Each structure stands twice: as structure tokens, then as C-alpha cells.
Amino acid sequence: MSAKKGIEAKIVIAKDCGFCFGVKRAVETIYELKNKTDKKIVVAGELIHNKNFIERLEKDGIYCIDEGEIAELEREKDNVIVVIRTHGATKELVGKIEKMGIEYVDATCPFVKRIHKIVDENSKNCDYTIIAGDKNHPEVKGIQSYSHSATAVLSDEDECEKFVKSTPNCSQTAVLMVSQTTNNNEKYVNCQKIIKNLYTKVKIFDTICNVTGKRQNEAKKIASNADIMFIIGCVKSSNTKKLYDIASEYCKKTYLVEDASEIPESEIISELERAKEFYGSEKNDFTVGITAGASTPDDIIEEVVAGIGRIINSGESTN
Numbered sequence: 186m187s188a189k190k191g192i193e194a195k196i197v198i199a200k201d202c203g204f205c206f207g208v209k210r211a212v213e214t215i216y217e218l219k220n221k222t223d224k225k226i227v228v229a230g231e232l233i234h235n236k237n238f239i240e241r242l243e244k245d246g247i248y249c250i251d252e253g254e255i256a257e258l259e260r261e262k263d264n265v266i267v268v269i270r271t272h273g274a275t276k277e278l279v280g281k282i283e284k285m286g287i288e289y290v291d292a293t294c295p296f297v298k299r300i301h302k303i304v305d306e307n308s309k310n311c312d313y314t315i316i317a318g319d320k321n322h323p324e325v326k327g328i329q330s331y332s333h334s335a336t337a338v339l340s341d342e343d344e345c346e347k348f349v350k351s352t353p354n355c356s357q358t359a360v361l362m363v364s365q366t367t368n369n370n371e372k373y374v375n376c377q378k379i380i381k382n383l384y385t386k387v388k389i390f391d392t393i394c395n396v397t398g399k400r401q402n403e404a405k406k407i408a409s410n411a412d413i414m415f416i417i418g419c420v421k422s423s424n425t426k427k428l429y430d431i432a433s434e435y436c437k438k439t440y441l442v443e444d445a446s447e448i449p450e451s452e453i454i455s456e457l458e459r460a461k462e463f464y465g466s467e468k469n470d471f472t473v474g475i476t477a478g479a480s481t482p483d484d485i486i487e488e489v490v491a492g493i494g495r496i497i498n499s500g501e502s503t504n
């Protein structure tokens with residue numbers, strides 16, 4: 186794409202974005218199930234944090250219900266299959282479904298399952314299981330439920346410092362430490378340092394999923410060279426938010442958009458105009474960076490990319 190005043194506008198899209206392995210696997214599992222059974226399919230919680238996709242599932246007769254509503258399936262228990270979502274579920278919820286005698290399919294991502302196993306096997310002789318992550322996220326609640334010791338969910342370095350100060354006798358306290366799969370890599374490394382500095386009996390596991398780390402690095406690289414950056418995904422999605430936080434550090438004009446209807450057209454035009462003003466001195470190009478969360482469907486990404494392309498083209502032709 187080239188513009189009047191010679192500025193070259195381009196869109197750089199992350200090579201690795203959109204549905205990750207765990208989400209693809211869960212979506213395939215559900216639709217295979219749908220083709221095999223006449224039973225009602227119900228997901229315990231939102232399958233993924235993406236409003237558009239949840240609406241599509243509903244149109245296809247697949248319903249995401251609150252975990253608290255599982256008990257209400259009692260009346261139709263012989264005619265329903267519950268799917269455990271990618272984030273996993275608490276041990277208690279799975280136990281409840283089993284006790285009710287409801288058929289269920291476990292679509293928990295294997296990377297999350299691995300953390301359940303680590304916590305189950307390693308927390309028995311610990312005083313604390315520390316989970317680096319968001320205490321309100323369903324994945325973290327699930328992980329917490331597998332611990333045999335007291336748990337502490339710490340979201341960042343400050344919370345780690347506070348925890349250490351409030352837990353005396355660091356040389357005697359045995360600690361197990363894991364992270365939510367979608368945590369910020371750098372933040373987790375910093376938290377590990379704080380914990381390792383003070384506790385001698387500490388077992389730390391690297392449990393951030395490799396999809397997350399790779400995508401965060403790519404977002405950082407793209408944002409560093411972008412005039413304006415877009416993260417496509419839902420604000421409720423943890424990995425999407427992390428991509429947004431990271432990109433914002435490297436590109437001040439970073440926007441989180443759920444779909445094409447949220448593209449901030451006037452912001453793109455004004456950034457393009459600004460780039461044109463500096464053409465030949467500081468700038469010869471205008472770069473729009475784009476990446477998307479692991480729960481963003483491909484067609485939504487395509488619509489956003491096409492929408493941004495149209496805006497750039499119209500912006501180029503206004504001078």
C-alpha cells in the first residue's frame with residue numbers, strides 16, 4: 186500500500202494469533218459430540234471468553250451455563266452431556282457432576298491439566314501453594330482446588346513482596362509455586378526471584394503455556410515498530426489482556442477491539458495524518474500492528490484486518 190506524500194502504509198499481522206491448540210481441540214470436541222448425539226450439550230462456564238463465539242455456539246444448540254446452574258440439570262440428567270471447558274473446572278465441580286450421574290466430556294486444555302497434576306502431586310508436604318495469576322479467573326480456581334495445602338494467589342511482584350512479609354519463618358516454610366498458563370512471562374520470572382530469595386524450601390514449576398510466551402514475544406516485537414497496534418479479542422480473556430498490556434508498553438497507541446464494529450476509525454486516520462506530517466524527516470512509513478487472543482475466531486480477525494485496511498486506504502486518498 187502506498188500513499189500520497191510517499192508514505193508507505195502497511196499492516197503487520199502476528200504469524201501466530203487466534204485460536205490456540207487448546208481452544209481448537211475443545212471446539213472440535215464439542216462439534217464432534219454434537220454430530221454424534223441427540224442429547225443436549227451444555228458447557229460448564231463460557232467455553233472460551235469470546236462473546237461472538239458463545240452466540241454462535243448457542244445458535245448451534247450448544248449452551249454455556251454458569252457453573253452454579255449445574256445442579257439444575259438434575260431434572261434432565263439422562264438427556265444432557267456436560268463439557269468441561271478449556272480452563273478446566275474445580276475438583277469439586279467435577280465431583281458434583283459425577284455424583285449426579287451426568288455424562289461429561291473433559292475438554293480441559295492438556296497444559297492446564299498438567300498444572301492440576303503438578304499441584305496434586307507436589308502440594309502434599311507444602312505449607313503453601315502459590316499460584317501466580319488472577320484469583321478470579323476460572324483456571325486459577327480450578328488449580329487451587331487441587332492443592333492439599335493452603336493457597337495464595339498472587340497477581341504481581343507487589344503481592345509477592347507483601348506475601349513474603351506476612352509469612353515469617355521463610356527458612357522453614359515449604360512452598361510450591363506454579364503460574365496460570367496465560368500469565369506474563371517476565372512478571373512470573375520476577376515473582377519467582379522474590380520467592381526464591383526468601384524461601385529455601387521452594388519448588389517452582391514453569392507452567393506458562395508455550396503458546397502464550399511465543400505470542401507475547403511476537404506482540405512485543407510488532408508493537409515496538411508499530412504506529413498503532415490492535416489486539417483483537419474479548420476484554421474477559423486473560424491472554425488477550427496480557428497481549429494488550431505488553432503491547433501497550435511498546436506502542437502507546439494500542440487498542441483492544443472485540444470485533445470490526447469497535448475499530449476506532451478516527452484514531453487510525455489521525456495517526457496516519459500525523460505520520461504524513463513527518464514524512465521525509467522522521468518517517469517514511471506508517472505501520473499498523475495486529476495480533477489476537479487465543480480465543481478469537483479467524484473470521485473475526487479477518488473482518489478487523491479488512492476494516493482497518495479500508496480505513497487506511499480511505500485515509501491515504503484524502504490528501
Ligand code: SF4
Pocket residue numbers: 205206207208271294295296297366367394395396397424479
Ligand atoms: S492458551 Fe495455552 S493453556 Fe490456554 S487453552 Fe490455549 S494452549 Fe491451552
